[in-house]
Amino acid sequence: MFLKKRQQAIVRQELTGLRERLWRFCMMRTNGNKPDADDLFQATALRALEKAHQFEPGSRFDNWAFTIAVSIWRNELRSRSIRLGQGVEDADEINTGTDGRGGETNIFASEVLTRIAALPDAQRMTVMLVYVEGNSYREAADILDIPIGTVMSRLATARQALKAWAQESEL
Numbered sequence: 035m036f037l038k039k040r041q042q043a044i045v046r047q048e049l050t051g052l053r054e055r056l057w058r059f060c061m062m063r064t065n066g067n068k069p070d071a072d073d074l075f076q077a078t079a080l081r082a083l084e085k086a087h088q089f090e091p092g093s094r095f096d097n098w099a100f101t102i103a104v105s106i107w108r109n110e111l112r113s114r115s116i117r118l119g120q121g122v123e124d125a126d127e128i129n130t131g132t133d134g135r136g137g138e139t140n141i142f143a144s145e146v147l148t149r150i151a152a153l154p155d156a157q158r159m160t161v162m163l164v165y166v167e168g169n170s171y172r173e174a175a176d177i178l179d180i181p182i183g184t185v186m187s188r189l190a191t192a193r194q195a196l197k198a199w200a201q202e203s204e205l
Contacts, residue, residue, distance in 0.1 A: 038086070038087055041086040041087050041089060041091075042083060042086040044086070044089070044091060045082050045083055045086040045089055045095075046083065048089075048095040048099075049079055049082060049083075049099070052095060052096055052099055055096065055167065056075060056078065056079075056096075056099055056100070056103065057071065057075050059100055059103060059162070059167070060072075060074040060075040060078065060103055060107075062158065062159065062162045062166075063103060063104070063107050063159060064107070065151060065155070065158070066151060070110075074103060074106060074107055074110070075103075077106050078099060078102050078103040078106055081102050081106060082098075082099055082102055085102070094173070096167075097169070097173055097176060097177055100163070100167075100177045101176070101177045101179070104159075104177060104178060104179070105179075145203070146196075149195075149196055149199050150162075150192075150196070153192050153195060153196075156178075156188055157188045157189075157191055157192040157195070158192075159178065160174055160178065160185055160188040160189055160192065161188075161189065161192050163177060163178070164185070164189060171185045171186060171189075
């Protein structure tokens with residue numbers, strides 16, 4: 035019992051320190067849908083506390099928490115798909131809408147964020163994990179539960195799409 039309470043205290047402390055990054059991750063995962071991001075954030079925090087005994091102290095808490103968020107969101111998208119009568123689909127292929135960001139002072143940065151948000155979910159999440167959150171390819175692969183080659187492929191495809199957009203913009 036003492037060990038379980040100790041693990042929960044560790045997870046609570048880690049969640050507090052990760053709060054902003056985890057919420058940002060949830061916003062990216064839900065493609066900027068604030069109510070969905072709030073729900074995902076809360077569900078992730080609750081699941082992390084429920085599963086605190088599974089966290090291994092000394093390992094990267096952020097990767098563990100992001101993996102929980104990805105799993106919860108995939109399950110949510112599958113449930114929505116079934117509720118809408120569309121059957122079961124690969125959650126990474128479901129597009130959840132567009133990001134309505136605005137008010138950026140740097141127009142180019144805002145455009146880049148808009149273009150990243152327009153990428154397919156799988157590419158957007160991979161870009162976010164590697165380039166925004168600073169995870170290695172291996173860490174991103176572990177979080178997304180995909181092979182490292184798929185991470186590399188998604189990043190290459192995303193870079194090509196962003197490069198094509200940048201070249202179009204210069205014309």
